[in-house]
Amino acid sequence: MPRVEPVLERALRRTPLLHLDVAHRGRTRRLGLKLEERGPTGSVKDRSAVGLLRALHDERPFIPGTVVVESTSGNLGLALARLLPSIECVFLAVVDLKTPHATRRELTDRGARVIVVDEPDGQGGYLLSRLRRVGELCAQNPGYRWPNQYENWASPDIHRRTTGPEITEQTGPDLGAVYVPVSTGGTLAGVSAHLREHRPDVAAVAVDVRGSLAVAGSAGRRLIPGIGSSRPSAFLQWPHSYDRAVHVDDIEAIAVCRILAEDVGVVLGGSSGCAVRALLTDLENDRTYGRLPVCLAADGGRKYRDTLYSDDWATEQGIVGEITAAVNQLRSEGLFFDRKHQEH
Ligand SMILES: Cc1ncc(COP(=O)(O)O)c(C=O)c1O
Structure with missing residues (x-):
């Protein structure tokens, strides 16, 4: 059997931070996207x-x-x-x-x-x-091993040691807030543990989806894979591990994904759309934390081409009209993503 530790060590990869400009409701702001799609199998x-x-x-x-x-x-x-x-x-x-x-x-x-x-x-x-x-x-099968990603603190711990430090290194003193989509809550718990220790001035925002119980909320229909949960996260406690929790409408998140893809060719998964949607609402309400906001883009959108990005799928789900209306609404508010800046 190959030695396990070196195999696992080699499997870790630093992911880039992409800067974009976003115009919405008459104002233009810079945001960062931490592109976890660039990991070895394409996700956080x-x-x-x-x-x-x-x-x-x-x-x-x-x-x-x-x-x-x-x-x-x-x-x-x-x-x-x-x-x-x-x-x-x-x-x-x-x-x-x-x-x-x-x-x-x-x-x-x-x-x-x-x-x-x-x-x-x-x-x-x-x-x-x-x-x-x-x-x-x-x-x-008593010989089976179960990592239990829902309760095993090894998950938050690796994000405390890798994802969190990468974000603070890639942004420096500009960093104002990090928006993290939650399911088990492991990513956010780890990122916020790093922030609490090294950058307590930076806000950690829990981004959940409507219908999810991951951070409070009430149960309901959920369309987007990867984000949300049918029960509360075992890792997240307010205010210890996040400053605020936001529940995003999944239709609006899908609309944001489609607009991002159209404007700058950045095709992200639905949970990333949720994070960007949550940020837009904060910008709209002048809750800007003063400096650069970063959204954790947990995966890319190619695997969702036949679902979140497909009108056939949306028609099957009975939501094609809602998605079109959400895109039109956001466009009428002036939402536009502008050119990609350098990656760090
Ligand atoms: C696309 C996507 N976004 C967000 C998350 C949330 O990550 P966590 O379980 O660490 O909260 C996941 C987890 O599977 C995911 O696949």
């Missing part, structure tokens, strides 16, 4: 996967053939599916109907076994059904 979860596997291995070393099972909306799955074969372990991914088909295909291409849960959990998503399935699998 590349980091979480390294932290979680390292913690499991430290607890009890992996042996060849070890089966690792995890509930995932897709991105953590892709990251685990890349890493586990290189340490001769097997990955069993428990996903759900909202997981994009492209992601499911990529998981199987990478040798993962995929179980698709189709039973809604009664809280606007599938998380509780996925976790029930993971529990059954582990009970039937």
Whole structure:
């Protein structure tokens, strides 16, 4: 078996920070996008996967053939599916109907076994059904290892040591606020732990989606994969780990994604659209924290071409009119993203 630690160490990659100008309601501001798409499998979860596997291995070393099972909306799955074969372990991914088909295909291409849960959990998503399935699998197979991204502090810890410091280094004293989309809350908990220790002047904003219970809120229909949760995050406590929580309308977030793609060709995932939408509302209300705001863009949008970016999908969901109206509304407010500046 290859030595696990060097494999995991090599899997970490620094991601760029892209500066854009955004015009909205008569004012133009600069914002930063931390492009996690540039990680090895295209999302912020590349980091979480390294932290979680390292913690499991430290607890009890992996042996060849070890089966690792995890509930995932897709991105953590892709990251685990890349890493586990290189340490001769097997990955069993428990996903759900909202997981994009492209992601499911990529998981199987990478040798993962995929179980698709189709039973809604009664809280606007599938998380509780996925976790029930993971529990059954582990009970039937005592040798299976479960990283448990929802409660394992190795996830926030790796973001405290990598994502947070990268953002503060890439922005310097200009940094005013960081907007982080939440699901398990691991990314935000880690980023804010870094900020609280080294830059207590910087605001940490929790970006959730309407219908999610990740940070308060009430359960309801949710369209965007990756963001939101059917239960409260185990990692996030106000005011310890964030300054404010914002619940974004998913239709508006999809509209922001489409406008960003049209204006500057930056194609982001829906949770990034939520973060940018939350920032726009703050700018509108003059809640600017004075300096440069950064949105954590947790993944790219290519895997959502057949969903969030597709009018056929929107028609199937019965929301094509709502998305068009949201795009028109934002355009009528003068929303326009302008040229890309240098990446740091
Ligand atoms: C696209 C996307 N955005 C945001 C998140 C939220 O990350 P976390 O679970 O660390 O809160 C995830 C997590 O899977 C994600 O895939």
